[in-house]
Amino acid sequence: MRRLKALLAAGLRQNFGLSLLKHKVLKEKKDLWLVLLAGIGFLSLLPVLVLYVRGLGLLFAILRAAGQETAMLTLAILVGQFFILVFGLFYVLSAFYFSRDLEFLVSLPARPFEVIGAKFGVILVNEYLTVLFVVVPVFVVYGVMAGKPLGYWPLAALVFLLLPVIPLALSGLLVMAMMRCINVSRKKDFLILAGSLALLATVLFLQLGLAGNRSPEEMVKFFSAADGLARLVGEKFPPCIWASRLLASGFSAPGLGYLALYAGGSIAVLLLLLLAAEKLFYRGLIGLSEMAVRRKKLSSVALAAGFARRRGAGQAILLREWKLMNRTPIFLLNGILSIVLVPVMLFIMVRTSAGSSSMAILKLLGSGNRLAEILFAAAFFTACGCLNGTASSTFSREGKTFWISKVIPVAPGRQVTGKFLHSYLVAVLGVLGGSLAAKLALGLGWKSIVPAAMLAFVAGVLLTATNMAVDLARPLLTWTNPMRAIKQNLNVVIAMALDAGIVYGFYHVSRLLRRIGFAGTGLIAVLFVILSLLAALSIFLLARFADKRYTKIET
Amino acid sequence: MIELRNVCKSYNKGLLRAVDDLTLAVPPGEIFGFLGPNGAGKTTTIKMIVGILAPDSGSIAIEGRDNRSEPLACKAVTAFVPDEPEIYERLTGLEYLNFIGDVYGVPAGLRAERAGRWLDKFELSAVAGDPIQTYSHGMRQKIVLSGALLVEPKVFVLDEPLTGLDPRSAHHLKEAMRGHCDRGGTLFFSTHVMEVAEKFCDRIAIIHKGRLIACGSLDELRRQAGESQSLENIFLELTEP
Numbered sequence: 001m002r003r004l005k006a007l008l009a010a011g012l013r014q015n016f017g018l019s020l021l022k023h024k025v026l027k028e029k030k031d032l033w034l035v036l037l038a039g040i041g042f043l044s045l046l047p048v049l050v051l052y053v054r055g056l057g058l059l060f061a062i063l064r065a066a067g068q069e070t071a072m073l074t075l076a077i078l079v080g081q082f083f084i085l086v087f088g089l090f091y092v093l094s095a096f097y098f099s100r101d102l103e104f105l106v107s108l109p110a111r112p113f114e115v116i117g118a119k120f121g122v123i124l125v126n127e128y129l130t131v132l133f134v135v136v137p138v139f140v141v142y143g144v145m146a147g148k149p150l151g152y153w154p155l156a157a158l159v160f161l162l163l164p165v166i167p168l169a170l171s172g173l174l175v176m177a178m179m180r181c182i183n184v185s186r187k188k189d190f191l192i193l194a195g196s197l198a199l200l201a202t203v204l205f206l207q208l209g210l211a212g213n214r215s216p217e218e219m220v221k222f223f224s225a226a227d228g229l230a231r232l233v234g235e236k237f238p239p240c241i242w243a244s245r246l247l248a249s250g251f252s253a254p255g256l257g258y259l260a261l262y263a264g265g266s267i268a269v270l271l272l273l274l275l276a277a278e279k280l281f282y283r284g285l286i287g288l289s290e291m292a293v294r295r296k297k298l299s300s301v302a303l304a305a306g307f308a309r310r311r312g313a314g315q316a317i318l319l320r321e322w323k324l325m326n327r328t329p330i331f332l333l334n335g336i337l338s339i340v341l342v343p344v345m346l347f348i349m350v351r352t353s354a355g356s357s358s359m360a361i362l363k364l365l366g367s368g369n370r371l372a373e374i375l376f377a378a379a380f381f382t383a384c385g386c387l388n389g390t391a392s393s394t395f396s397r398e399g400k401t402f403w404i405s406k407v408i409p410v411a412p413g414r415q416v417t418g419k420f421l422h423s424y425l426v427a428v429l430g431v432l433g434g435s436l437a438a439k440l441a442l443g444l445g446w447k448s449i450v451p452a453a454m455l456a457f458v459a460g461v462l463l464t465a466t467n468m469a470v471d472l473a474r475p476l477l478t479w480t481n482p483m484r485a486i487k488q489n490l491n492v493v494i495a496m497a498l499d500a501g502i503v504y505g506f507y508h509v510s511r512l513l514r515r516i517g518f519a520g521t522g523l524i525a526v527l528f529v530i531l532s533l534l535a536a537l538s539i540f541l542l543a544r545f546a547d548k549r550y551t552k553i554e555t
Numbered sequence: 556m557i558e559l560r561n562v563c564k565s566y567n568k569g570l571l572r573a574v575d576d577l578t579l580a581v582p583p584g585e586i587f588g589f590l591g592p593n594g595a596g597k598t599t600t601i602k603m604i605v606g607i608l609a610p611d612s613g614s615i616a617i618e619g620r621d622n623r624s625e626p627l628a629c630k631a632v633t634a635f636v637p638d639e640p641e642i643y644e645r646l647t648g649l650e651y652l653n654f655i656g657d658v659y660g661v662p663a664g665l666r667a668e669r670a671g672r673w674l675d676k677f678e679l680s681a682v683a684g685d686p687i688q689t690y691s692h693g694m695r696q697k698i699v700l701s702g703a704l705l706v707e708p709k710v711f712v713l714d715e716p717l718t719g720l721d722p723r724s725a726h727h728l729k730e731a732m733r734g735h736c737d738r739g740g741t742l743f744f745s746t747h748v749m750e751v752a753e754k755f756c757d758r759i760a761i762i763h764k765g766r767l768i769a770c771g772s773l774d775e776l777r778r779q780a781g782e783s784q785s786l787e788n789i790f791l792e793l794t795e796p
Binding site (some may be wrong): 055138298302303306307309310312317324406408409411485552555 | 603606626661667686
């Protein structure tokens with residue numbers, strides 16, 4: 001236990017950079033602005049939080065009128081656990097098998113379950129931060145509006161603390177089983193990628209795919225029961241029903257039963273993970289970095305052929321980015337995940353719940369109004385292309401190899417062009433994927449898709465450049481776990497928030513254009529011109545910013 | 556030619572002076588050894604020379620050009636090898652060398668000849684097509700050195716280049732560097748191996764707590780120390796805490 005505690009403490013310090021931040025702020029007197037920025041960032045979230053709480057209050061009132069208020073808890077817990085399960089797969093994969101401290105940890109006199117236990121603890125703390133703002137307000141609004149007694153609050157805290165345990169432990173079990181099988185193969189990287197996507201597809205299918213196609217009689221039955229809606233929401237993942245019923249029942253006999261189920265279930269799955277770690281972890285890990293190699297001397301002809309082509313510096317950097325991203329499973333999964341995930345989710349949702357009200361609303365959004373349809377589609381395509389961490393981690397991904405970018409005789413502005421082309425290529429693929437999903441899932445016509453995609457392509461330039469600028473301002477180069485460079489990188493979150501702000505800004509620009517008399521093709525053309533000008537400006541400014549910033553980044 | 560004039564660099568808002576008013580010049584044709592205890596400021600100095608760090612004050616010139624006002628011109632004639640071979644693990648050795656060749660503008664015809672020579676000498680030909688991820692520490696060091704040698708620059712800046720090299724590869728590297736300097740090139744390298752510095756360097760500088768405490772040929776250092784001691788003894792005496 002003492003070893004586990006020491007490993008966990010070291011892991012938390014390393015993961016959150018606590019020691020480094022303390023050193024920089026207190027000793028070097030640097031990065032104080034970062035602490036202030038975090039404070040300001042938190043404060044700027046308060047208005048959103050207030051809006052969210054008000055919305056929850058309204059939702060509670062509506063659900064209470066139907067006697068279904070518990071559904072609110074179930075939904076919040078389900079959403080939290082679902083996201084932890086989906087995104088936790090890659091997080092767990094990265095932390096358990098690809099962090100650079102593993103070689104050191106394996107050499108310590110620690111048991112596999114202690115190493116996994118410590119890593120699990122670090123991920124757990126990260127996940128608390130991820131779901132904090134989604135789940136806690138729901139618990140508070142429910143507790144206050146339902147007038148729950150004092151005993152509700154410690155139970156709510158317990159439910160929150162245990163919330164990520166089951167999905168993360170399940171992710172851990174799936175990943176460890178997968179890696180145990182993959183480690184015997186020679187094509188490990190490919191199998192890791194394929195296996196991870198297969199796991200993700202399975203989880204998505206189970207969660208989304210089976211949710212629809214219910215008869216009206218079944219729906220009536222669900223809604224007539226006291227917590228029917230909660231059961232409907234959580235039927236594919238019982239722990240969220242146990243948790244919401246525990247909160248609704250409190251310290252009553254049934255409540256204690258649900259407490260036993262929820263807490264017992266969490267502990268049981270966690271123990272299973274630790275037990276499996278003893279059997280599977282080291283067998284999946286040791287030798288993972290060994291790759292199938294040829295070890296065959298290159299002939300002078302082969303060598304000459306290998307060096308036959310000379311490329312320009314920009315092209316060489318684009319090629320480097322492309323290869324490094326595609327050959328690092330964690331980067332590839334996080335980079336392509338959203339450009340694959342969003343269209344696939346849309347497709348599954350529409351295909352499996354075509355008759356549901358949410359899909360009807362989605363389809364009605366643009367019906368009868370071509371302009372609205374195009375603009376809505378353009379925003380969706382832009383999101384498909386740009387809401388990923390490729391551009392906003394492009395400098396951070398270089399990590400400790402950034403010294404190479406600093407010493408090569410290529411102007412930073414030119415280096416950034418190569419990097420931009422790589423990130424933009426990913427964005428273009430996202431836009432194309434979104435367009436395809438819109439065509440196949442929603443049946444959107446080409447007359448809407450083509451102009452929407454054109455708008456998304458130019459918006460993609462602006463957002464890619466913006467996202468890169470965010471990462472360039474404060475690249476995270478000291479990571480030991482590649483996941484930190486892309487998923488846990490604050491730059492990715494900031495860039496996504498900025499992207500959302502820019503898209504929202506263009507919503508207002510469109511409204512303004514309509515108000516001053518633009519309509520139809522004319523409005524789209526004006527938007528296209530504005531976006532193109534901003535796109536060109538953003539690339540110019542990014543190159544200038546790189547020329548200034550590169551000299552200041554010290555490695 | 557490398558010239559440092561009154562170069563200062565501090566950390567912790569000036570509380571820790573890593574390099575303190577350093578002035579030295581390395582003329583063409585000279586193998587210059589840079590010695591100092593751990594944390595003396597060797598790597599900081601080297602990083603400033605190659606443009607990874609910016610000095611707080613003072614100036615650094617490579618081949619007569621200021622490395623801050625004309626960084627690209629300086630980088631084009633300099634090849635740097637760091638003490639830790641942190642390079643693109645997911646590229647193959649061949650791809651890494653091609654990348655270096657592309658960004659330094661080495662003609663395709665010359666690349667095969669130069670790379671072939673160094674891959675052979677460093678016994679990397681059999682693994683050049685494999686990902687760097689599969690290389691040992693020494694092999695990584697050798698592929699970084701091959702990249703630097705592929706460029707054939709006027710100035711080599713090497714930080715502990717012999718660490719991790721097997722004796723044969725170390726011998727080849729020393730031969731190559733001697734040849735480079737004999738052709739009028741410049742070599743600035745740091746080392747902890749006194750014997751190497753003693754036998755290999757034309758001139759040696761010793762840095763301690765950021766300050767240059769001795770600089771000259773071995774004979775000059777001996778004269779400064781007042782007797783005919785070994786470099787190790789001079790070093791120990793000068794850098795006594």
